[in-house]
Amino acid sequence: MNPVHWQLDEQGRIVAWNRDAANFFGLPASAVLSRPCAEVVGGTDPFGRPLCPRCPVQREIRYGAYQASTPLTWQGRRLWCQGYADNGIRIELKASAGCQPGDLLTSLAWATRRLTAEPGRFFQTLQAFLSVLRRGLGMEAAELFLADPQEHYLVLTAYDGVHREAFMERPWFAWGEGYPGLVALGHRALVTHDLAADDRYLRQKVKKLGYKTYVCYPLELPHGLIGVLNLASRDPDVEDQALLQTLNLVGPVLAASLYTVLTRLGESGLHAIAQALHRGAEAEGLEVLLGQAMELSGASGVWLALKDGRNLSQGRPAAACPHLARCGVWQGRVQGVKTSLEPCPHARDGRPRYCLPLWSGARVMGVQQFHFARLPQPPGRAVAALQWLLRLGAEVLWPTEIKAATETPRLEIFTLGGLRVRRDGETLSAKAFGRRQALTLLKLLLAYRGQTLTRDELCAHLWPGEEPEQTQGRLHVLVHDLRQALEPEPSQPQVVVREGEGYRLALQAPYFVDVERFEELLRQAEREEGAVALELLRQALALYRGDFLADEPYADWAELERSYLRERAVGAWFRVAEIALALGQPREALEAYRRILTLDPWREEAYAELIQTLMMTGQEPEARSIFQQYRVRMEREGLPVSTYLAQMARVSA
Structure with a gap:
């Protein structure tokens, strides 16, 4: 069927009735104008109960939504009724095919405009959008958990659906705890159609109510995670692939919109604070600041x-x-x-x-x-x-507290996981360095940063087996290429400088090198305790995307620095696990031990801590599975299997 349209006033009475509507219902305009929409349509819900007298579309729009929709059955036909706030309420009736992503994006655009224009209605607007999303996707409950800026926890900020009390059983999760915390840690969606059998889901009341399908989706930004969106249904046959496709389209826009609004909530207050500081x-x-916070919180x-x-x-x-x-x-x-x-x-x-x-x-x-x-x-x-x-x-x-984080470096060099270079915010391609070996020269200088390498040493690394006297000219060409790529003024070098008979990397502030920031954060964490130390460790480990100069796996000149930094990362993950356990966050500790074994698969201490924590949290089958993985690895290499680990996992060695 083609969509049919009509218009309601604010009281829900029909004020415009087009020809398509007249043909579909068999009623001329003269028979319906000024009558209540519910009386004319008389639709039912999927269970045959009258729906129009309690019209959810009109209710949501009166509550503040730009758009609302609901499935509707009329004379045995399954339809989709959708309303828009437009000089009253504009109604569209069409064949039931679920909500289209474009409809959700339209509603999200409305929500973003309203949040920006009326930040005081932040929570009400989120509630209205969740209602549109839930109904559009045919789910029974929708939740939005927002992350704090430190990424320590997720808090239930908006909810729409039935069984509110059950979902309020756990409205707060630590990072790594429950479905929201696991999604925050792994940055991957979790989907189940058998919620009762999943020990990772921690709300027992929701399980007892018979919920089967649960989708937990991360709302990601380029620099982190701003929240988690959850959808739930008692129907085990929900088409989760269709759900995820829609969320893949809507999710990034929602994440960006939330970040924009959250960072603008206090815009006028920030101006007032800055003026006060200017006056001393x-x-x-x-x-x-307190006044703003009190107004936002209520x-x-x-x-x-x-x-x-x-x-x-x-x-x-x-x-x-x-x-x-x-x-x-x-x-x-x-x-x-x-x-x-x-x-x-x-x-x-x-x-x-x-x-x-x-x-x-x-x-x-x-x-x-x-x-x-x-x-x-x-x-x-x-x-x-x-x-x-x-x-x-x-x-x-307190701007001095965050000065280093707010400066925009002219030159950013990333070495962990492979070399990447950004200049003035733009990533440099390999072509920007001219000859390929100019990049190798940069890697050499980074591996020996802080030191001066003689021309003979550089030539020996770049052209092994050739006489240095024969390669000096080629080295000068590479230095020229490197300066052209990195220097603000190549004729007056400040990055690749000559000292005596050699060269060194002499970066001038503001600049950023990931390994230097990595070690700086680890040193700060060593001086702190508890959640403050945990936050610093998380920031440091977020930089560790892989081995130092991983794109030079066979370069012996990079191996010493690579091994050192890998060991620093392993030590940091051990401390993350220790602090997480002390703060009552065992799931984050488990994730930390798994990260250690990714970096060092032979670290028996990590196997021991992982198995012990799994046993302590009642996950004995998983502990035995980890031990079996360890045993297979050891036996494959002809190494002895630890009887201590076998006893800990309660299996025979």
Whole structure:
């Protein structure tokens, strides 16, 4: 059938009835104008119950959605009813073929425009879009978890669907915990059609209600993850491939839209903070930041305790917590009362509140308490959005804390996983270096960065077996090519400089070399504890995309640096696992041990820790599987199998 259209006023009465509608229903315009749409159409839901008197399309649009839709059955025909906010409500009825991705993108575009124009309606607009998405894809529940900027946890920010109470059982997950945390760690969608049998899914109430299909989809940005989108249904035969195809189209746009809106939520406040700082009034800037945070959260009052001992408040908060000085939030934890966050161990009353760290860069500059007269729904919905807003404010208030991260380097050199070079934001192709060996010369200088290599040494590496005297001219040509590619002014070299009888890499700031940043972050992590150290380690390991100069696997001159950096990465993953276990995040620890074995498949200590953690968390079959993998590897190489590991996995050696 061709789509048929008609127009409603704000009360749901028909005000325009075109010829297609008249032909489809067999009713002329004179018979339907001014009558309620529900009375004329009289559609039912898939179970035969009257649907139009409780029209979900009109309800969602009145709630604030730009677009809403629902399946509808009329005289035995399965149809799709879709409405748009357009001078009242414009209705379109068409054959049931599911929601088209273009329809969802249209709704998403509306949501983004509205979020940008009315940031105060952030949570309501997300709710409206989730409703369109859920109904359009024929699912029973849709959830949006937002990640905090530090990528420590995911918080349920918006929900639409039935069985709300069951889905509220766990509205907060640590990185690596449950379906959302696993998707955040692996950056891959998870899909199941047998939810009850999947131990990774941690909400027991949802399982008991008979939900079968569950899709958990990562919302990724180029520099990280902003959230996770979940869809659930009790139908085990949902076409998950069609779902994933739609999410692959909508997901990146949704992720970019969320990032744009979250970073613009406090735009006017940031301007006010900057003006206050220009006048030398930091306290005034902090007051502005607290006011914005309180408005976004809907809290009745807020306390802020700063690292330097200052305390500020706004609104009508409860009395300041006497335990702030030793609060676990100083270690980057997120706690609360009646919010399903990690419970505050010091709370003596039952008044709901959030206890959040104020991050600047990789350091906690303060602890905030948001007190609520009435808790929002979902309970922790404002947590992640607050963290984004407060991080931006902290960057303005304490710019020295993040100076290194905000400078835009002219030259960026990536060596981990293979060489890549960016100049002024553009990736250089191999052709930009002229001769192929000019790139090899750059790799040599990077492997020996900080040292001067003589011309004879460089020639011996570049042209082994040839006399250095015969290759000096070729070396000069390569140096010229390299300078043309890297130097701002090749006639006045500042990157590849000559010293005596040799050359060295003398990078001038601002510049970026991934191995230097990798080691700097590891050194910072060694001086910290808890969640702060974990954040620094995560940043460092995100840079470790593979072995040093992996595109030169047989170059002996790169092997020493390669082995050293690999060992540094292994040590960092061990510490990630140690801290994650201490913070009660065993899944992140398990992922860390697996990463170690990817880097060093013979590391028996990692096998032992992995098996022990699996046994400790009740995953005995998985522990035995890991031991079998270890045994096969050892026997294939003719090496002895550890009886200690066999005992730990409860199998015979």
